Amino acid sequence: MLGFIGSGRMATALARGCIEAKLYQAGDVVASDPYEPAREQFAEQLSGVATVEDNAAVLQQADVVFLAVKPQMMDEVLDAIAEHVMPSHLLISIAAGVTLQRLASHLPAKTRLIRVMPNTPCLIGRGACGFAVGASCNEVDSQTVKRILGSVGIVHEVEEQQLDAVTGLSGSGPAFVYSVIESLAAGGVAGGLSEKLSLELAIQTTVGAAEMLTATGKSPAELRDQVTSPGGTTFAGLESLKRDRGQAALQAAVEAATQRSVELGKS
Ligand SMILES: NC(=O)C1=CN([C@@H]2O[C@H](COP(=O)(O)OP(=O)(O)OC[C@H]3O[C@@H](n4cnc5c(N)ncnc54)[C@H](OP(=O)(O)O)[C@@H]3O)[C@@H](O)[C@H]2O)C=CC1
């Protein structure tokens, strides 16, 4: 069975992705949360899953268990479940920043631990995930996490210290992309389009441009050049972007999110 300790947004996204990919049936998923409204919401969104109040009950039922609570809650949650963790369990933390070493320090020796950074598009099978395995894991554990995350998107194994950058880029990245789409749409509205049409055009332009990268294998710079006629409209727009340091601002956002992940690991 597949378990989730913490049944919030990300647990819901991962559980739904696994169920829709037919990796687990809804009846084989159990999630805990001390708060009834969170349990009710999880069960309402995923018909057929089980929810329980007690985190330890998840460990009694599931052998693969996601730790899906906020980083700030993790130590307390681990201390409370530690005596119920058995060699049969594979624990997978999705908490931003929290290191394998810190997780292990609250759990029995040799606990099989994996640290993962997923993102919300896992909900629709378009996630981008990174993971690092703990020292007590075996090859089957790596395959298990690859199979689960692979069912909801792309997945890459990385060095643990790279997970902060994965967090800043693909973990937080959807929020940055939504901000870009919002800005594109606002530009359309400023030019006289309705909000509805602007948003539709902005979304399709973003999806189309991203898919051009995968379809052609060309670099962003090459494809940008194809759009940019000398002295044309795109050139004028790109000059404005450069003046306002738009690209630098986006890079700084990823770097700030990465740094915050590092800090969360220490707190
Ligand atoms: N959202 C995202 O895009 C991503 C999030 N993450 C990581 O996923 C984790 C969860 O984030 P997210 O799903 O967004 O957050 P949520 O707040 O939606 O989910 C966390 C859940 O854990 C519950 N909870 C609180 N205390 C306990 C406890 N003692 N035992 C069990 N459950 C508890 C919370 O209840 P209550 O709300 O009532 O406190 C809430 O339902 C975080 O560590 C985050 O870093 C990783 C990648 C992407």
Ligand SMILES: O=C(O)[C@@H]1CCC=N1
């Ligand atoms: O904002 C956060 O801390 C979490 C981690 C990555 C995305 N959301």
